[in-house]
Amino acid sequence: MAQGSYVEQDFTRDTNYIGDRILAEPDPAKGPGSDTPVGEQEWPVEAGRYHLVVARACPWANRAIIVRRLLGLEGAISMGVAGPTHDADSWTFDLDEGHLDPVLQIPRIKDAYEARVPGYPRGITVPAVVDIPSGQVVTNDFPWITYDMSGQWRDHHREGAPDLWPDELRAEMDEVNKRVYTEVNNGVYRCGFAGTQESYDAAYERLWTAMDWLEERLSTRRYLVGEHITEADVRLFTTLARFDAAYHGHFKCNRSKLTEMPVLWAYARDLFTTPGFGDTTDFVHIKAHYYGVHRDINPTGVVPLGPDLSGWAEPHGRESLGGSPFAPGATAPGPVPERERVPVEHNPHVDPATGLVRTS
Template identity: 65%
Template sequence: MGEETGGKYVEPGGEFTRDQRYIATRITADGRDGYPVEPGRYRLAVSRACPWANRLIIVRRLLGLEDAISMAVAGPTHDARSWTFDLDPDGRDPVLGIERIQEAYFKRFPGYERGITVPAIVDVPTGQVVTNDYAQMSLDLSTQWTAYHREGAPQLYPEHLRAQIDEVNDVVFRDVNNGVYRCGFAGSQEAYDKAYHRLFDRLDWLTERLTDQRYLVGDTITEADVRLFTTLVRFDPVYHGHFKCNRQKLSEMPVLWAYARDLFQTPGFGDTIDFDHIKRHYYEVHRDINPTGIVPLGPDLSNWVTPHGREALGGRPFGDGTPPPPPAEPVDPAHTPLR
């Protein structure tokens, strides 16, 4: 994401403010922005460490778009210039032929001065970045790429629930997804205190909402659940300690902990998670918060696969659809508790 491009992260003396000026170009069925939906044309650049990129990995997998949109996976750490493809042979993405995602940004916008972020979608024929507008990107996978969804793909953004989903997404983004960063990158005690209370007040609100219903909106998994999950799954390994979000661990909040485990154990969610990459990214990159770069060994993550009991609330994870098949691009099993 924008603030995670190497260098300094804490806002001295004040509140962290996220730069939300993203490349607004869209890939649509009608090609209105010059980039029509076309299988095989685009490559999704991600890091498994990044919660914002993790959303796109999950949605792409749930909808079965792996064959339509290929995926470039950057390593968990980066320098001040950008994310690098250091996991690939010779440190170069085999499709785009580049060492760092910055090259795709500069190819379309020479001297691009905003954040060189993931997720980003690249036009393979030209090697140019198309968009890094992560919120719109995942919605477009649901609404613009329908011709290439797998049989049994779930409705993650159904029309009759969009207003509710948008409302929940808005408050979850402000107070939870971005809220943990407002705690972690606060530059004053006052800014931290304010962010801390705002975060946990919203987590209490979510606890109430999820006490008697299995999912955030309706009785099936939607875009809203994807967006909350990628923050919750990072809470105990990273945000509780590294970002000082420490009123409680997620595992000490029974409703949210059961909800998160329910999703984690659902095909398409936990099988995208690489806890090793997640921990290495935050603890190694944010040196003004963690100067030594030491990555903690804990917490024990095997409890993610314990029974959650949320089936008793009813709900149908995929609605009239079906679970996705096993992942075509599996996470290193040594990096997750799925052993």
């Protein structure tokens, strides 16, 4: 998960990531082992070479899980899943046998950061892409990870993979993504980690101004930008999926629950029941992380039993607005690979036989 901290009054997110890129046509002069500084190097697209390390609790990592699944990159980029809780040092692979990632054979993602930059001084975050041969982190720059999955890995996309960045929509997507990121994705953290009443009040007003804007925008269109799902929808969904489970109470974003905002609630259910979205959502991991790790906010570490999750697969009625999840020629991804399925006890709408969400 991306790192942040209290800074006198306002929450500030550390956005200084390892910004290397994995490109279809990298510049050999900027490759690993060159004199190009870490963070500016270019690595080659190569199926089977890279391991995507995620935590299902983390909204930024959940983006990468969804995009990888929508594009059908499971066979080209393997995935390791860290447990939902971590200490101040690192995310750990406590879900795996022997508490070792089965591909990298390391107990903590910190080991891959240290392999790249000994004494790595910044936050140990997910998602992170690791070069399997060297065991080194290539990048943890989460917006570029998913953007490059769409643009640079096209030769490895599944047949029927959607275009999540249509050329004709990019300018509008950039504008919408910027507001969603600053005011909603990051806005909930700004509320949750506010250091004073004044900073919290300001953060709360900013968040709900943006939520009201989204409620209005999505009242006349099925998706955020265009007639079909784009990465803009992926980026918003991961915050909405965590809203009632964590942000409403734990982060004090409590003007309204998601279930009390009719447009956003229907929009979230529309996406949740689309393959790639709800079938990657692990509510148990989400709650375990936020309530168990943020002891400065929740000192007891007690994890709530709610909220009621029964409504997520109810009919949403969004078809009446037009559009469709996927453009002509694109299709939904099929069953989730067995090793990557969310347990039904973590998401009651998942079909254990396929890993897909069962609709009402």
